Structure formats: structure tokens, C-alpha cells
Amino acid sequence: xxxxxxxxxxxxIEELEATxxxxxxGIVTMVHRANAGHPGGSLSAIDMLVAxxxxxxxxxxxxxxxxxxDRFIMSKGHxxxxxxxxxxxxxxxxxxxxETYRVLGGVCQGHVDMKWTPGVDFSAGSLGMGxxxxxxxxxxxxxxxxxxxxxxxxxxxxLQEGQIWEAAMAAVHHExxxxxxxxxxxRIQNDDFMDKQLRLFDVAAKxxxxxxxxxxxxxxxxxxxxxxLEWMDSITDRPAVLIAHTIKGKGVSFMEDNxxxxxxxxxDEQLAQAMEELQ
Amino acid sequence: xxxxxxxxxxxxxxxKLASDPTVVVVEADLGKSTKSQNFRKVYPERTISLGISEQxxxxxxxxxATSGYKPFASTFAIFTERGFEQVRNGIARPNIxxxxxxxxxxxxxxxxxxxxxSIEDLAIYRTLPNMLVIHPSDDISTEMLxxxxxxxxxxxxxxxxxxxTPRIYDADSASRLEIGKGVTLREGNDVAIIAxxxxxxxxxxxxxxxxxxxxxxxxxxxxxxxxxxxELISNLASRCGAFVTVEDHSIIGGLGGAVAEHLSSxxxxxxERIGVKDHFGQSGGGDELLEKFGMGINHIIEASKVAIQRx
Ligand SMILES: Cc1ncc(C[n+]2csc(CCOP(=O)(O)OP(=O)(O)O)c2C)c(N)n1
Numbered sequence: 001x002x003x004x005x006x007x008x009x010x011x012x013i014e015e016l017e018a019t020x021x022x023x024x025x026g027i028v029t030m031v032h033r034a035n036a037g038h039p040g041g042s043l044s045a046i047d048m049l050v051a052x053x054x055x056x057x058x059x060x061x062x063x064x065x066x067x068x069x070d071r072f073i074m075s076k077g078h079x080x081x082x083x084x085x086x087x088x089x090x091x092x093x094x095x096x097x098x099e100t101y102r103v104l105g106g107v108c109q110g111h112v113d114m115k116w117t118p119g120v121d122f123s124a125g126s127l128g129m130g131x132x133x134x135x136x137x138x139x140x141x142x143x144x145x146x147x148x149x150x151x152x153x154x155x156x157x158x159l160q161e162g163q164i165w166e167a168a169m170a171a172v173h174h175e176x177x178x179x180x181x182x183x184x185x186x187r188i189q190n191d192d193f194m195d196k197q198l199r200l201f202d203v204a205a206k207x208x209x210x211x212x213x214x215x216x217x218x219x220x221x222x223x224x225x226x227x228x229l230e231w232m233d234s235i236t237d238r239p240a241v242l243i244a245h246t247i248k249g250k251g252v253s254f255m256e257d258n259x260x261x262x263x264x265x266x267x268d269e270q271l272a273q274a275m276e277e278l279q
Numbered sequence: 280x281x282x283x284x285x286x287x288x289x290x291x292x293x294x295k296l297a298s299d300p301t302v303v304v305v306e307a308d309l310g311k312s313t314k315s316q317n318f319r320k321v322y323p324e325r326t327i328s329l330g331i332s333e334q335x336x337x338x339x340x341x342x343x344a345t346s347g348y349k350p351f352a353s354t355f356a357i358f359t360e361r362g363f364e365q366v367r368n369g370i371a372r373p374n375i376x377x378x379x380x381x382x383x384x385x386x387x388x389x390x391x392x393x394x395x396x397s398i399e400d401l402a403i404y405r406t407l408p409n410m411l412v413i414h415p416s417d418d419i420s421t422e423m424l425x426x427x428x429x430x431x432x433x434x435x436x437x438x439x440x441x442x443x444t445p446r447i448y449d450a451d452s453a454s455r456l457e458i459g460k461g462v463t464l465r466e467g468n469d470v471a472i473i474a475x476x477x478x479x480x481x482x483x484x485x486x487x488x489x490x491x492x493x494x495x496x497x498x499x500x501x502x503x504x505x506x507x508x509x510e511l512i513s514n515l516a517s518r519c520g521a522f523v524t525v526e527d528h529s530i531i532g533g534l535g536g537a538v539a540e541h542l543s544s545x546x547x548x549x550x551e552r553i554g555v556k557d558h559f560g561q562s563g564g565g566d567e568l569l570e571k572f573g574m575g576i577n578h579i580i581e582a583s584k585v586a587i588q589r590x
Pocket of ligand 1: 038158184248262309
């Protein structure tokens with residue numbers, strides 16, 4: 001591993017993909033152990049988290065509360081297994097902590113919680129709130145004259161919440177350029193496919209209409225994700241949103257594109273099959 | 280012992296109500312969980328899915344209700360609170376009969392953790408004029424009481440629970456249920472235990488244990504939090520003279536708060552409140568959390584003894 005001119009570690013695509021694979025195994029294992037949780041939206045999000053944490057996010061596991069850290073706000077807080085596995089890879093929490101997912105007294109609460117887990121910047125679980133919070137941390141950074149950046153991940157179902165669009169409007173009005181958003185566009189929500197529940201139609205056009213810089217990519221393609229992160233850096237006059245096209249449950253055949261695995265655990269047999277597939 | 284989850288009773292009631300063509304179901308992407316999907320599967324044309332938008336759901340329901348429909352809108356208890364001001368100004372203030380159901384109420388909800396565990400819903404909805412607030416104890420009573428809601432001309436909030444707990448009612452005993460009237464499940468003169476929701480069966484277990492020690496407790500299923508059955512409470516004040524309230528909710532403002540208000544104004548008597556003591560929940564098993572937070576059967580027994588001593 002070498003470093004670039006900004007002092008960031010350079011990871012090969014293969015290294016990043018290998019990390020994402022380890023995280024996927026971790027996600028499925030955690031949800032199986034807890035016999036509850038949200039594997040689908042964790043597996044769709046994990047490649048983005050690996051790219052972000054490994055190549056961009058300025059955070060320090062030995063000083064998780066550093067005021068000058070970048071912020072990552074997981075607004076779709078049910079995808080906590082994805083966050084916990086990458087925090088484990090980064091050294092914020094241990095592998096033993098992963099075993100406490102949803103367990104009484106555990107570091108890894110059902111939904112991401114800043115009071116319980118080092119490295120978690122936002123207590124989520126109620127959808128629609130994270131973008132407003134990210135706007136707050138971005139405005140604070142600007143008032144401080146700090147270069148720290150706020151990244152927010154939203155679910156596409158979550159975009160149905162009105163508060164998202166209140167925040168989207170405010171972010172452009174306030175001309176924040178240190179706020180970057182990932183939309184995990186996996187096309188499934190809790191009950192069913194979004195097209196059956198409440199259609200979003202053209203998501204990119206919506207954000208454009210609000211004045212955001214918009215880009216789309218394959219949310220499972222590591223090199224596309226790395227160029228998207230470069231693109232976010234290059235946008236200096238507005239907030240930026242990446243619409244990442246993903247597959248819910250990505251990597252586990254029987255979970256892929258299957259609304260039943262939004263919030264359900266695999267049984268023992270399914271776990272074994274998933275581990276076979278996630279190599 | 281047969282078990283049932285009150286949310287299943289809600290799903291069953293919607294199906295029974297469907298013979299009234301003005302009954303409509305409104306959803307916010309939790310129909311699988313609240314069980315409104317039972318209705319959607321059979322009557323998709325009368326089910327309105329709004330995606331994840333609770334504030335929107337409240338006023339869409341109000342619009343339907345003023346146009347001759349009887350809307351039953353549901354999501355998790357906690358997420359109904361997202362639309363609280365909408366309920367206050369858009370439903371309760373103009374007294375529009377929208378029936379809101381919040382499922383997964385209380386910490387018994389379990390491993391989802393504090394963000395999903397509403398411990399304040401009963402309290403906040405109880406403060407709204409015109410609002411009826413019910414929290415049944417099992418699936419059978421939820422079904423019966425939900426069916427009665429369809430004839431009400433004012434808005435209501437019903438809290439249901441996620442998990443299966445022992446059944447309290449059968450078809451016969453449920454047929455005598457009436458909104459606004461507490462149910463005496465066990466009679467005794469030493470202490471009155473007033474409970475709601477998943478805590479009713481725990482209270483019956485506690486009363487059985489107390490009886491072994493010679494303490495006779497009355498146990499009430501106070502399924503209607505508002506309007507509170509004040510007459511029943513006043514009678515119990517003279518008969519038992521000591522109270523314990525038991526709820527999977529904050530001890531502030533819910534059943535305990537309501538009973539305390541009634542006692543202090545009408546017939547002061549010692550009261551011990553079992554519930555969540557002014558803190559948030561966390562992940563864990565439902566019963567595990569009840570024990571941890573001082574809401575288990577033994578805690579009800581202890582609280583009963585303290586209440587009796589304070590007579
Ligand atoms: C305000 C609010 N309403 C409802 C829920 C229940 N809920 C949890 S996840 C979910 C679906 C989320 O879909 P999406 O944002 O697309 O997430 P993903 O598919 O990526 O998991 C719902 C409705 C919630 N957590 N918060």
C-alpha cells in the first residue's frame with residue numbers, strides 16, 4: 001500500500017473488493033446470529049462504504065471523537081450491519097463487538113447509535129432525518145473555516161420522506177459545498193418493490209431540480225465508485241449527490257432483489273449457502 | 280396457554296370491517312409489520328400506499344374521512360409520532376374520525392433498539408382533545424375493540440404490540456368488551472393492579488404469586504387509556520385502597536399518569552407505577568428488557584407490597 005499526494009492510502013481495486021467481501025460475510029453472519037436485522041440494504045450499501053472509508057473519510061480509530069474528523073451519517077440506520085463491519089475493518093470496533101449485534105448491552109445496537117458505537121456519528125433508525133443532520137455538520141464546518149466534509153447515505157425508499165426534500169432545498173440555498181450524498185438506489189423498500197409502493201420516477205431529475213450536482217453510477221463497481229468520489233471532490237459550488245444503482249442483497253443469490261430479505265435473517269442452511277457464495 | 284400478538288388482531292379486524300365499503304386502509308411502508316397487509320391482499324383497491332411518509336399519511340386520511348370514508352392508517356407507534364403535529368392540528372383539532380394504529384409499541388418490541396421502541400405514544404396522544412386512546416392486551420381484544428372503532432365519530436389512536444403474549448380473552452369474554460370500560464380479570468381487596476397491553480398477562484402472573492403469599496389483588500385490563508374509566512378506579516380506591524399501574528411505556532404521562540391524575544383529584548390513594556423510568560430503551564429480547572428495566576413479574580409483586588404498606 002502506498003500513499004497519494006494528499007497523504008491518503010492508495011488501495012488497489014482488488015484490495016477494496018476483498019474488504020467488501022469480508023464485510024459481506026460479516027453482515028450475513030451478524031444477522032444470522034441475531035436472528036433479526038436488515039441484510040438486504042446492508043449488502044447493497046457495503047461497496048460504497050468500503051470505498052468511502054478506505055479511500056476518503058478522514059477518521060481515526062484511535063480518536064473517534066476528533067472534532068476535525070469527516071462525518072459519515074448513515075441515515076438509513078437499519079443498514080447498521082454494513083456500518084459495523086466497515087468500522088470493524090477500520091479498527092473502531094472489534095470482531096467480538098460484532099457478535100453483540102442486537103444483544104442486550106451490546107456495542108452494536110439494532111440501528112446505528114452514536115451513544116453506543118465508537119465511530120458512529122449519528123443515531124438513526126427513523127428514516128428521513130440524516131440529510132438535515134448532515135447539513136448541520138456541513139454548515140458547522142464552514143463556520144469553523146474547516147475543510148472537514150460530511151457524507152450522508154440515504155435509502156431510495158427513504159427519499160419518500162418529505163424532510164429529505166426540505167434539507168435538499170436548504171442545502172442548495174445555503175450553498176454548502178462540503179456535503180456529499182449517496183443514494184442507495186436498490187429499488188426495494190420494506191413492504192415491496194418501490195414501483196408498487198410509491199414510485200420515485202426520475203430520481204436524478206428530482207435532485208437536479210433542487211439544484212444539486214448529480215451523478216449516477218453502478219454502486220457495486222469499485223472503480224466507478226472511486227471516480228465518483230473524485231467527482232464529489234471536484235464539485236466546489238454546490239452539494240453533490242451520487243445515485244448509486246445497486247442490488248438489494250447483493251452477493252447472496254437468494255437475497256438479491258428479494259423484498260423478503262429487507263428485514264429477515266437467513267436460517268442455518270441459508271447461512272451456509274451464503275458463505276459458499278461469498279468467497 | 281395460547282399466545283397472540285395484538286397486531287395480528289388488528290389485521291384480523293380490518294378484514295372483518297371490510298364488509299363496510301367505506302372502510303379504507305392507509306399505509307406507510309409497514310403494512311407487513313402492522314398487519315394492514317392482510318387487508319391489502321384482499322382489497323387492494325381500497326388500500327392506499329403512501330410510501331415512507333407518515334406526515335402525509337395523517338392528512339391524506341383526514342381528507343378521506345371528511346369525504347365519507349373510514350380510514351384506518353397504521354405504521355409503527357414511534358413513526359406515528361413523526362406526524363404528531365399533523366394529528367394534532369389536522370385530525371384532532373377538527374375532530375375528524377381517522378383511526379391511527381401504532382404497532383410495535385413499547386420496549387417489548389425488542390432488538391430493533393431504542394429508535395423503534397415508543398415509550399411515549401400513549402402520553403402524547405392522551406393530551407389531545409377529542410382523541411380516543413386504546414392499548415389492548417391481546418389479539419382477540421384488539422380485534423373486538425378495533426371493530427368498535429369503526430362506529431366512532433371521533434379520531435382514535437390504538438397501540439398494538441409486536442410480540443406474542445398469553446391470550447387474555449376468548450370469543451365469549453371479548454364479546455363483552457366496551458371502549459372506555461376497564462375489565463376486571465381478577466378480584467381481590469388488598470391492592471388494585473391496573474395494567475394495559477403486554478403487561479396485563481404479567482400482572483395476572485404477579486397476582487397469582489401474591490395470592491400464594493395471602494395477598495389478594497384485583498387485576499384490571501385498562502385497554503382504554505382515554506377516556507379513562509374513572510368510575511372503576513374510584514370504586515377500587517374504596518375497595519382496595521392501594522394501586523399499582525403496569526405499562527410498557529414511560530411512567531410519565533401514560534396509564535400511570537392518567538390513574539395518578541384521577542386519584543389525586545378524586546380519591547387520593549397510594550400508587551406505585553411500573554413502567555420505563557424516564558430513560559430510553561436499547562436492543563435486547565423483550566422479556567430481557569422488561570427485567571432489566573424493573574418491569575418483570577417480581578417487580579410488580581414488590582410494587583404491590585409497597586403500595587399496600589403505604590395505605
Ligand atoms: C420514519 C420511518 N418510517 C418507517 C420506518 C420503517 N422502515 C425501516 S427500513 C424501511 C424501508 C427503507 O427502504 P430504503 O430507504 O429503500 O432502504 P433499503 O432498501 O436500502 O434498506 C422502513 C419503511 C423507519 N425506519 N422510519
